[in-house]
Amino acid sequence: MxxxxxxxxxxxxxxxxxxxxxxxxxxxxxxxxxxxxxxxxxxxxxxxxxxxxxxxxxxxMVNNNQFIKKIIAVKHNENQIEDELRTIVSLGGRVLDVTIEHKIYGEITGKLMLRSIYDVEMFVKKLRESNAKPLSNLTEGVHIHTIEADSEKDMERITKALKEKGFLIE
The missing domain is CATH 1.10.10.10 (Winged helix-like DNA-binding domain superfamily/Winged helix DNA-binding domain)
Known part of the structure; x- marks a missing residue:
């Protein structure tokens, strides 16, 4: 071929x-x-x-306007990563990426594409096994996610849950 x-x-x-x-x-x-x-x-x-x-x-990536996208700012420590990501996907959301604002380099973005609890578990497992540090360690836990949901109602549930857990920065 x-x-x-x-x-x-x-x-x-x-x-x-x-x-x-x-x-x-x-x-x-x-x-x-x-x-x-x-x-x-x-x-x-x-x-x-x-x-x-x-x-x-x-x-x-396909331009699919049927989903609701939102950029959220969050803060938490390294031990709370799995809880944050599980919260989003368990309520019907998808975590598309993570972005930090670095003092020297400006925006640094990593593509995540986490759509399920399994995806979250595999991401956290790789993070632990590789001894890599998450991007948010460079910004004292502050980072941004682009998240996606099927409906405005799903997005509201996700942001409410993140706020209740103290992760959401408003």
Missing amino acids: RGEERREAILSYLKRASLPVKGGELSKLYNVSRQVIVQDIALLRAEGHDIIATPQGYVL
């Missing part, structure tokens, strides 16, 4: 995927190395396709 054909096939596969797709899965599917997939994704991005790399794999 030529590179152009493979990239079209990758794009088609990502369009149909309901969950993030790991690079290793794509490399096996198209019988190429993981590095070739990384290059293919870079070329697809250069063509204007909104493909993001998340901890769970690649996601093709």
Whole structure:
């Protein structure tokens, strides 16, 4: 399969995927190395396709206006990360990203794409096992999330719960 054909096939596969797709899965599917997939994704991005790399794999972002999106500012310590994320997804929300305002570098954003309790558990597990520090450690626990929900009512429940737990900054 030529590179152009493979990239079209990758794009088609990502369009149909309901969950993030790991690079290793794509490399096996198209019988190429993981590095070739990384290059293919870079070329697809250069063509204007909104493909993001998340901890769970690649996601093709589709402009879907049926969801309610909100940017929230929160603060908590490292031990409360799982509680915060579980609160959001258990009430029907999705955590799209995390952003901090760094003194030197300005905004730093990490894509999360957490949609379920399982996603939260895997994210927290990777965080613990890697001994990596969350971005919010650079800002004394203050950070921003873009969250998404199916309805305004779901979004209200999420923000109310975060406020009750003392996480939401207003």
